[in-house]
Amino acid sequence: MALLEICDLDVHYGAIHALKGVTLSVEAGQIVTLIGGNGAGKTTTLRAISGLLTPSAGQITFDGKRIDGRPPHELVRLGLAHAPEGRGVFANLTVDENLDLGAYTRKDAAGVAADRDKVLRLFPRLRERLLQPAGTLSGGEQQMLAIGRALLARPRLLLLDEPSLGLAPQVVRTIFDIIREINAAGTTILLVEQNAHMALRVAHMGYVLEVGRIVMADRASVLAASDDVRKAYLGGH
Amino acid sequence: MTKLLQTLFDGLAVGSLYALIALGYTMVYGILQFINFAHSDVFMTGAWVAYVVAATAGWAALGGDAPPLYAGLFTLFASMLFCAILGFGIERLAYRPLRKAPRLNVLITAIGISLFLENIGQRPELFGTQPQKMPQLLPDTTLFTIADVNFRVVDLTVIAVALVLMAVLQWLVFHTRLGRAMRAVSHNFSVASLMGINVDAVISFTFVVGSAMAAAAGFLYVMKYPGALKQPADSTWILLGLKCFVAAVIGGIGNVRGAMLGGVLIGLMEMFGAAYLSPHMRDIYVFSLLIIVLLVRPAGLLGRATVEKV
Ligand SMILES: Nc1ncnc2c1ncn2[C@@H]1O[C@H](COP(=O)(O)OP(=O)(O)OP(=O)(O)O)[C@@H](O)[C@H]1O
Ligand SMILES: [Mg+2]
Numbered sequence: 229m230a231l232l233e234i235c236d237l238d239v240h241y242g243a244i245h246a247l248k249g250v251t252l253s254v255e256a257g258q259i260v261t262l263i264g265g266n267g268a269g270k271t272t273t274l275r276a277i278s279g280l281l282t283p284s285a286g287q288i289t290f291d292g293k294r295i296d297g298r299p300p301h302e303l304v305r306l307g308l309a310h311a312p313e314g315r316g317v318f319a320n321l322t323v324d325e326n327l328d329l330g331a332y333t334r335k336d337a338a339g340v341a342a343d344r345d346k347v348l349r350l351f352p353r354l355r356e357r358l359l360q361p362a363g364t365l366s367g368g369e370q371q372m373l374a375i376g377r378a379l380l381a382r383p384r385l386l387l388l389d390e391p392s393l394g395l396a397p398q399v400v401r402t403i404f405d406i407i408r409e410i411n412a413a414g415t416t417i418l419l420v421e422q423n424a425h426m427a428l429r430v431a432h433m434g435y436v437l438e439v440g441r442i443v444m445a446d447r448a449s450v451l452a453a454s455d456d457v458r459k460a461y462l463g464g465h
Numbered sequence: 466m467t468k469l470l471q472t473l474f475d476g477l478a479v480g481s482l483y484a485l486i487a488l489g490y491t492m493v494y495g496i497l498q499f500i501n502f503a504h505s506d507v508f509m510t511g512a513w514v515a516y517v518v519a520a521t522a523g524w525a526a527l528g529g530d531a532p533p534l535y536a537g538l539f540t541l542f543a544s545m546l547f548c549a550i551l552g553f554g555i556e557r558l559a560y561r562p563l564r565k566a567p568r569l570n571v572l573i574t575a576i577g578i579s580l581f582l583e584n585i586g587q588r589p590e591l592f593g594t595q596p597q598k599m600p601q602l603l604p605d606t607t608l609f610t611i612a613d614v615n616f617r618v619v620d621l622t623v624i625a626v627a628l629v630l631m632a633v634l635q636w637l638v639f640h641t642r643l644g645r646a647m648r649a650v651s652h653n654f655s656v657a658s659l660m661g662i663n664v665d666a667v668i669s670f671t672f673v674v675g676s677a678m679a680a681a682a683g684f685l686y687v688m689k690y691p692g693a694l695k696q697p698a699d700s701t702w703i704l705l706g707l708k709c710f711v712a713a714v715i716g717g718i719g720n721v722r723g724a725m726l727g728g729v730l731i732g733l734m735e736m737f738g739a740a741y742l743s744p745h746m747r748d749i750y751v752f753s754l755l756i757i758v759l760l761v762r763p764a765g766l767l768g769r770a771t772v773e774k775v
Binding site: 278279280299300301304305309310312316318319320321325328329330332333377381 | 642645646648649652653655656657658659660661662663664769
């Protein structure tokens with residue numbers, strides 16, 4: 229059984245039917261990417277998984293347990309971490325405090341200290357800015373903080389919502405390298421991206437979402453080679 | 466010189482009392498972005514519970530035998546405990562069901578709770594409709610006199626208790642895990658919940674703390690003005706609450722240190738105005754200060770002009 233299984237998921241925002249029978253699964257140890265245009269429902273899918281939204285139908289199973297409808301703070305304890313769209317760093321708190329909040333549910337001080345060190349080695353920029361309010365970081369640095377903070381929960385499944393959004397190509401490459409590294413170290417990742425090109429390069433599996441429905445699901449390399457995907461999401465080359 | 470120092474001291478005493486109440490407004494605003502109109506009634510309840518406890522215990526009214534020393538502490542804690550539970554209940558029963566409702570609905574509910582507390586408070590089995598005299602739990606004496614300035618026991622107690630409580634709050638908010646969670650929640654509910662923070666619990670806790678502080682202020686208030694404890698629906702309470710809300714706004718609503726600063730400032734403003742201009746226009750000084758501060762710094766003294774959250 230896969231680490232995460234989503235079955236026939238429906239999500240409504242009032243009268244808006246944002247997800248229509250989404251089914252997908254994420255195998256432990258993999259990077260799975262969810263791509264699709266604006267408003268396809270990628271963010272909605274992640275928000276439903278992490279408990280920020282309650283689905284109107286369907287089920288979500290994490291590690292064999294039903295999790296749909298459960299509040300986010302409980303899911304963090306089960307091993308889910310979600311770095312939300314737009315980063316969501318706590319602007320008025322310092323970088324240091326943001327990182328501490330990432331480890332909010334953990335009791336193993338030694339483990340946290342070690343992970344913190346790892347995160348700061350992954351993102352040396354953050355180390356220099358520990359005492360600075362997170363709101364004063366650049367966009368790229370905030371993204372690093374959001375990822376680092378999510379890692380401090382020591383998640384089994386990491387949900388990343390457009391980590392490359394608004395970043396310079398150089399930084400995008402760094403972020404994707406780090407995503408690979410995190411995965412190599414054992415964390416399963418569900419990656420939502422507009423940058424389908426990069427996402428399909430790092431991912432094992434890919435899903436294509438179009439207006440609330442999964443329209444394609446395959447190995448990432450297959451998707452990257454598919455004409456439909458190339459036309460729609462890879463700029464046709 | 467004596468007058469100046471005396472006024473300064475009096476202003477600090479009143480101001481620290483205001484600060485305690487202002488903290489409740491500001492903490493709730495910081496997290497839920499609404500003005501908890503029922504807060505002044507929690508303060509009123511705190512004062513009345515202090516009265517009921519002291520009167521029931523039979524501690525002497527003005528002029529009787531001096532009550533035991535622990536009487537004051539016991540009354541303070543009883544009142545804080547009662548109001549902490551009251552605050553918890555108000556949030557749980559009245560505000561939480563409206564968590565996703567428009568802000569205006571919550572605001573109107575707060576006004577409703579305020580009216581409810583004022584009116585239920587007047588029930589004969591609770592506080593009744595008559596003003597009362599508070600038992601004198603603290604000696605009505607001057608502890609010491611420096612340069613002809615009288616440092617009354619009551620005022621020193623007010624300042625000391627307020628300082629201790631504010632120091633504890635400051636430590637709680639800025640130096641503990643729970644405080645960090647509170648600040649995270651006040652920034653963004655959903656991201657805070659993604660950190661594993663139980664947002665509802667943090668909000669409950671905020672109400673508990675804010676209400677306990679208001680109760681402490683209520684207790685200190687009746688210690689300071691034991692002569693006439695006004696009936697629950699008296700406009701004194703609303704006006705006091707309003708002033709403390711003004712203090713929170715002056716300091717920068719949502720900002721804990723701002724509320725402390727704002728409280729002390731309006732206390733000083735009021736006392737200096739009363740001493741040097743006219744004692745009949747106290748409230749005018751306070752609201753003038755509000756207008757001036759808002760003209761110069763619309764976000765309050767310590768408030769940051771923030772962009773609307775997205
Ligand atoms: N809070 C909301 N209220 C109403 N409709 C919403 C809300 N959030 C999203 N939607 C709608 O749901 C649909 C899916 O939105 P979602 O944010 O999941 O898209 P997305 O795939 O993440 O897009 P993008 O790539 O632009 O981030 C859109 O049509 C959007 O307008
Ligand atoms: Mg999105």
